[in-house]
Amino acid sequence: MAVVELTDICKSYEGSGDLAVRDVNIRVEDAEFMVLLGPSGCGKSTTLRMIAGLESITSGTLSIDDEQMNGIPARNRDIAMVFQSYALYPHMSVRDNLGFGLKRRQTDRAVVKRRVEEVAASIGLTDYLERKPHALSGGQRQRVALGRAIARDPKVFLFDEPLSNLDAALRVSTRAELVRLHQKLSATMIYVTHDQVEAMTMGDRVCIMQNGEVAQIGKPMEVYLNPANTFVAAFLGNPPMNLMDATAGEGAVAVGDARITRAGISPGRKLTFGIRPEDLTPVDRPGDGILSGRVTSIEPLGAETLIHVDRGAHAPLIVRGGRLTAARLDETIHLAATPDMIRLFDAGTGRALEGTAQ
């Protein structure tokens, strides 16, 4: 049982007036897998390190199970952390690495030994217990780092981009392993990543951060379908959401030459029109579509095809088509948009307009 709650957390570094993290409010429920997602420098790692107790908190409150943790040193917070670099102790064997944190808390050697062997068996490292980290492969090191966290049986697990040093295939399998681990332990986990695939596949909820602030928190599909602002819309999804300048008119929104019926927006208001690449469909007759342009490149990816469309003076578009597409290079393409999936944002603030989300 562990609820982690961040209230109005701010962080500024000495000698710099700027806030690296600003007014962050996150409540991670018990047994929840929360992913902090964002580009590098958005403050996600700093936030994680503040939860760990490795960085001081400039202002705001951090509590774990309603107990304030601001001044409590890292060693007394009962948390475990897996680092991007794994941070295995190079002079210790796998056995000692797994047991290092445990020995601190548990003086009975027999108990430590049993626990280390249990954990080693669960992560498939029983045969490597006497090896030093330098004699292990990247994937094995990663598992030792994971095992070191599990061995302690902490209240909260923290992960700082733990998969980014693995090769693609190993990353996919370790991702699945982590999800299984979360289900098995039903522990509270906070996971930092810049990889949206990890965020979408692993998180119970995702917290997207931008410039030290929380941009949006929600279930993965929720934030994907209904981004709270243009930053989230452009950051999530590969390729990202298409964003175009638009202006509100009487009962309709004008996107370039196209008009989309939409009531309730004061005429003249500057907007950003957003549509995901998979919600655009090529149509045969110009009248059936709302947007058109010239096809500049076609990228067949196997399962799908990405079609890049140039719209002259307007922002270019990307369309996600099926395996086979009728689009031809340099020809004009007409596109229809799934009406439910159109998202409108205020052009000035970038925030999603109320009522445009489903």
Added chain:
Amino acid sequence: MNGTRISPNGLRMAALLLFIAIYTAYAAGPFVWVAMMSLRTTTEIAADPYALPWPLHFDKFVSAWTDSNYDAYFFNSVGIVLTAVVILTVIGGMAAHCFARYRFRFKGLIYFIIFSTIIFPPQVTVIGLFQIMVDYGLYNSRIGLVLVYVSIQLPITIYILESFFARIPGDLFDAARIDGYSEWEIFWKISLPVALPAISTTVILNTILLWNEFLYAVVLITDDDKRTLPLGVLRFMGDQLEDVGMIATGLMIAIVPVVLIYVFFSERLIQGMTAGAVK
């Protein structure tokens, strides 16, 4: 015909070997000469300075050890050098750990002050040091010499260790912190063991330098019973004559332990000096 021709490669190799041979003779020559003299009597040396040692007078070593107080010099050297090296390693290691790991006020200034001491040649400081030692009752005492040795070797020890500690990834310390260890325990359980190559470099370097140290020892120690090995030669040097044979014997007693340390640990020394240079 081809068999008699020397290839350019062979010529290059021959030139290299010749150079190495000359350099070895130049570097090791004096040492070999002293080693030979250490087994000859002064009379023999006076007759022919470069002759081979025959018969071998091993008894000279026994006589230096028993009659000329070399046993006392030897144990003084061992005691003083060992104590100084232990203190240097612990204090130097702690200071280096702090410089490498923590941000604190006046860090740059403190670093500068510590290092500014190495720019003065010892001849400049030795007079002032002599007065200070007299004032504090540390003149002519082994503890005083240990303290002086610690202070003269501390900057370079901190320098070597700091540059090595700074290369240990910060994540290791964070991991240990989260694993429940205090800063003090992290120093002993993580910093020191991980930095073992650098630690052994400083231990060997300090041992060799202090073992051979002469200037401070000759100025600060007067009692024969408190002298270290490098001062042992003074015993064989009078106003009128020098017992060259015995001086050579005394020197060998002083040199042999250092040579042994170097032979056994040189690989480790080079490892520590070049650690991190590749990666």
